[in-house]
Amino acid sequence: MSSVYLILPVVLPIVGGAVMPFLHLSEKKRNLYLEILVILTSITAFLCVFRRPEEGFTLFHLTGNLDFALRLDGLGSMFTCLIAFLWPLATLYAFEYMRHEKHTTGFFCFYTMTYGVTLGIAMAKNLVTMYLFYELLTLVSVYLVMQPMTKKALYASRVYLYYSIGGAAFAFLSLVFVIIFGSTTDFIPGGVLDPSRIGSNTQSILVVYLLAFWGFGVKAAVFPFQGWLPKASVAPTPVTALLHAVAVVKSGAFAVMRLTYYCFNVEVLRGTWVHLAVMGIAMLSIVYGSTMAVKETHFKRRLAFSTISNLSYILLGVTMMSPLGLLAGMSHMVVHAFMKIGSFFSAGAVLHQSKKEYVDELNGLAKKMPFVCSVFVICALSLIGIPPFAGFISKWNIALAAMEAGAEYPFAYLAVGVLLYSALMTAVYMLTVAVRVWFPDQGSDRTSDAKIKDPNWEMKLPLAVFAAAVILIGLYSEPLMQVLRAVAWGRV
Numbered sequence: 001m002s003s004v005y006l007i008l009p010v011v012l013p014i015v016g017g018a019v020m021p022f023l024h025l026s027e028k029k030r031n032l033y034l035e036i037l038v039i040l041t042s043i044t045a046f047l048c049v050f051r052r053p054e055e056g057f058t059l060f061h062l063t064g065n066l067d068f069a070l071r072l073d074g075l076g077s078m079f080t081c082l083i084a085f086l087w088p089l090a091t092l093y094a095f096e097y098m099r100h101e102k103h104t105t106g107f108f109c110f111y112t113m114t115y116g117v118t119l120g121i122a123m124a125k126n127l128v129t130m131y132l133f134y135e136l137l138t139l140v141s142v143y144l145v146m147q148p149m150t151k152k153a154l155y156a157s158r159v160y161l162y163y164s165i166g167g168a169a170f171a172f173l174s175l176v177f178v179i180i181f182g183s184t185t186d187f188i189p190g191g192v193l194d195p196s197r198i199g200s201n202t203q204s205i206l207v208v209y210l211l212a213f214w215g216f217g218v219k220a221a222v223f224p225f226q227g228w229l230p231k232a233s234v235a236p237t238p239v240t241a242l243l244h245a246v247a248v249v250k251s252g253a254f255a256v257m258r259l260t261y262y263c264f265n266v267e268v269l270r271g272t273w274v275h276l277a278v279m280g281i282a283m284l285s286i287v288y289g290s291t292m293a294v295k296e297t298h299f300k301r302r303l304a305f306s307t308i309s310n311l312s313y314i315l316l317g318v319t320m321m322s323p324l325g326l327l328a329g330m331s332h333m334v335v336h337a338f339m340k341i342g343s344f345f346s347a348g349a350v351l352h353q354s355k356k357e358y359v360d361e362l363n364g365l366a367k368k369m370p371f372v373c374s375v376f377v378i379c380a381l382s383l384i385g386i387p388p389f390a391g392f393i394s395k396w397n398i399a400l401a402a403m404e405a406g407a408e409y410p411f412a413y414l415a416v417g418v419l420l421y422s423a424l425m426t427a428v429y430m431l432t433v434a435v436r437v438w439f440p441d442q443g444s445d446r447t448s449d450a451k452i453k454d455p456n457w458e459m460k461l462p463l464a465v466f467a468a469a470v471i472l473i474g475l476y477s478e479p480l481m482q483v484l485r486a487v488a489w490g491r492v
Contacts, residue, residue, distance in 0.1 A: 003053035006070040009045040009084070010120045013037060017112030021105050031095045034108055038091045038115065045084035045119060049077045056125040066185060068132065071125035073187065074487035075262070078330060079122040079254050082337055086246050087115050089462035093345055096458040097352055103147055110143045118247045121254065126185040127263055131175050134216070134255060138164040141248055145232050156231040163218050163228040170215025171255075177208045178263055187258055189490040191265030198268070206274040209264050213278050216259055220252030221308045222315060223285040230296075230304040246337060249307060253314045253333060260318055261326055270321045276411050279319040283418045285312035290425035297359050299347050302429055303340075309422055310336055310383060316415055317398045325401040327481075327488035332394035334480065335473060339382045339391055342466035346376035349459050354452045359433055364440035368452040371460060373437045375467045380430035382470045385423050390473035393481075395419060 016037040025033060049072060056071025072080065094111065098104050117137045124130035138161065146157035178185055181201065182192040198205060214225060221229040229249070260266065269275050289309025296302040314336065317328030349372045350356055350365065366373035382389035385396075399419055405412035454460065473480060486492045 003055055003057040003071075005044070006048055006053070006057045006072065006123060007059065009041050009048060009080075010070065010116050010123065012041045012044065013112045013116035013119075016041075017109050017116070020109050020112070027099075027104075030105070030108070034112060035088065035091060035095075037112065038088045041115060041119075042084040042088055045080050048072060048123070049080055052077065062128065066128050066179070067126065068129050069125040070120075070123045070129065071186075072123055074490075074492035075187075075254075075257060075330070076122050076124070077492075078334070078484065078487060079250070080119060082250075082334055083115070083118055083122060083246060086337060086341060089465055090246060090341065092458050093348075093462045096456060097348060103149065106143065107147050110140050113140045114144065114247055118251060121251050124187075124258075126187060127175055127178055127258070128185050130255060130258060131171060134171070134219075134251065135164075135168055137219075137248065137251060138168070152231075156228070159231050160228045163225055167215045167218030167225065170211040170218075172215075173208050174212030174215065174259060174263070177205065181205065182263070187262035189262060191261070191268070192263055193265040193268055195265070195268070202268070205264070205268065206272055209259070209269060210274050210277060212259055212264075213256060213281070216252055216255035217315065218252065219248050220256060220311055220315060221249060221285075221289075222252075222312065223281060223288050223308075226285065226288070226308045229308060230292075230301045232304070246341060249311050250333060250337065253311060253318075253329070256315060257318055257326065257329060260321065266321050271409065275319070275321060276409070279316070279412065279415070282312050282316040282319050283415060285309070286316065286418050286422050290422045290429075293429040294425055296429075299350070299357055299359055299362070299433070300344070302359065302433075303343055303347055306343075306383065306426065306429065307340060309426070310340065313395065313398055313419075313422075316418075317401055320401045320405040320412065322401065322405060323488045323490075324397075324404050327484050328394065328397035328401040330484045330487065331397050331481065334484075335382070335390040335394040335470075338466050338469045338473070339379045342375055342379040342463060342470065343383065345459070345463055345466070346372050346379065349455050349463070352459075353455055359436065362433065362437050365437040365452075369454050371454045372463065373434075375463045377434045377438075378467045378470055380434050382474070383430055384426045388471075388474045390470045390477070393474060393477045395423070 020030070020033070052072045056069045058067045058069040060068050062068060098107060114137065117133055117140055120133035121130055121137065124133060142157050142161050145160050146153050178192065181194060181197045183194045184192050193205065214222065218225045286309050289305050289312065293302050293305035293309065296305055313332045314329045317325045317332060350362070350369065353369060354365065356362060382391035385391045399416055402412050402415035
């Protein structure tokens with residue numbers, strides 16, 4: 001079967017988004033055009049997954065054994081399905097949110113192009129292709145951060161760009177070393193580093209892996225390169241949700257998965273000093289993000305620090321360097337996407353409807369916005385890890401992976417304590433918001449403005465879907481777990 005159709009979900013949104021400014025459509029026609037384009041892209045992405053060809057598709061040959069090519073394996077299919085499901089809902093939400101904003105044509109142009117680039121990362125056949133799409137993601141997403149064109153937004157975009165450029169340099173080192181010491185640049189379960197080529201260069205390989213972990217991990221906001229993420233919260237909420245839940249940070253975590261399990265040989269890394277180092281970095285990121293979120297009073301920035309913490313759960317699972325660890329990382333990647341995008345969209349709806357930005361301004365808001373506040377509570381409980389919500393399932397998997405790794409490397413047992421600390425801190429910074437909106441102090445209700453109400457259906461529908469997903473995955477997780485187990489153990 002020809003695999004040329006693999007290029008469609010990547011090219012459609014990139015080209016469709018790029019030409020949109022030249023069509024000169026009215027707002028209504030533009031929104032219809034974009035939603036059809038995004039839905040069509042998602043349909044083609046799902047078709048590519050379910051009719052997955054054995055061979056990839058080479059767009060063009062670079063030199064030697066270096067190709068710019070696409071292919072779907074189990075891990076790539078998981079990430080592709082996640083992106084393709086979330087993006088149409090995020091786009092629908094963005095229509096209402098951006099209705100009264102400036103520069104909306106440019107915004108939706110780059111917003112849609114980002115969709116195609118993110119799918120390119122998910123569907124990359126080799127490290128070369130992933131790296132090129134990874135850097136292209138920086139170029140198309142930096143405009144989204146600066147979109148308000150305020151002083152803070154421009155500063156945040158520069159910080160994001162500087163961090164990304166620095167990360168690109170570190171990531172490039174891994175590409176060079178894989179070319180030199182690897183049997184191929186294609187993604188192969190177990191890794192591609194050839195022990196016969198490594199020889200006495202083991203320590204160099206370990207150093208390069210650490211730098212590459214940080215390089216790709218920049219977009220995953222891994223410590224100490226997390227500074228750009230809270231600053232990027234000045235961007236419109238559809239952008240911050242995209243950064244935190246769908247595209248950028250998830251691409252960073254996905255790239256680290258590829259790097260660890262499909263490029264560098266896991267057997268070479270396991271048990272070495274770099275194994276303990278990256279595990280420790282993930283734990284430190286969790287502790288840092290949780291602690292800073294408790295101190296933060298700005299609603300969206302609090303959620304940004306929460307992302308630093310919760311996204312590092314994925315990296316913590318990955319750094320266990322076992323099939324169970326990969327399963328834990330993938331399960332939290334899926335679950336976190338729904339929890340976090342639901343949380344951010346709830347915060348965005350609050351900002352859109354009430355113009356309230358700080359936690360202490362939210363007293364009694366549930367009386368005016370019961371639907372939005374209910375969705376936020378559901379996502380908050382899931383982020384804490386309370387059963388039967390989805391967050392419990394993924395965090396339980398991470399704890400199991402830590403216990404398994406701890407039997408061989410006792411340092412991994414510390415991860416269980418880190419998970420408990422993070423759960424406690426998450427309860428503090430999320431439930432304080434929930435209690436404030438539903439149970440305000442006497443005489444402190446500041447929501448008397450009659451104009452404040454729940455948003456229209458364009459915002460409500462995505463929120464309802466995300467809340468339902470958080471509940472359903474928590475109650476009926478086994479089908480998802482079966483698929484992810486097959487990926488983790490290399491059966492698909």
